[in-house]
Amino acid sequence: MKYLVISDMHGNLENIDKLDPVFKEVEGVFCAGDFAECFKLETGKPVLEKLAVKHEAIFAVGGNCDEMDFIEQLEEQDISVHKSLVFHDGLAIAGSSGGSVFTNETANERTEEDLLSDFEIVENSTEACGDENGKWSNLVIISHNPPKAEKIDSPAPGVHAGSQMLTDFILKRNPVLVVTGHIHEGCAVEKIGDSTVVNPGSLAEGKYAIVELVKKDDAFVCESVELKSL
Secondary structure (H helix, E strand, O other): OEEEEEOOOOOOOHHHHHOHHHHOOOOEEEEOOOOOEOOEHHHHHHHHHHHHOOOOOEEEOOOOOOOOOHHHHHHHOOOEOEOOEEEEOOEEEEEEOOEEOOOOOOOOEEOHHHHHHOOHHHHOOHHHHOOOOOOOOOEEEEEOOOEOOOOOOOOEOOEOOOEHHHHHHHHHHOOOEEEEOOOHHHOEEEEEOOEEEEEOOOHHHOEEEEEEEEEEOOEEEEEEEEEEEO
């Protein structure tokens, strides 16, 4: 199953339309937030409305540039996975909105503890994963804020903006795929434990990714990831 992975649209409507051929070829869309341009909250809704009609299976969270009330608009479009566990084609998809506290100037900055609390439903549903150690075989995490890593959370060499608590959660629960964004310069693919982590870069800058998930021996694996540009 191939999925389109996007993040950080920042009010750019044109680049969503440029993806029309891709929307037709994928099973679904994973979106890691920042619909709105920074400090221009009104630009988020037009992006949401344009994206929502592009595919029947879209799974999204909000970003730090999207106010928390924007989650209600995602829910109205039936694409929100914020603080939820949504099942689709054998996958269990959970999400977290917003970014970690940095300047306190963008619309949705939260503590690491708050961000991680969005995944309590995963912690409380470990019987659904079917593993005695609480590791999932079908879990996809969508988090606007990245985990602490080597590449995907780095805005500059030697600088990391990711969450160590989220990294620990990933190592504990073993999602097959982690989709993130927020750090435009962190456009990359890497591993945290056995989990594949993808930051597709900013769609406002023409960047996106294609992920292929395959079920093998009753567990999903990430078969391939392609980082792409328009």
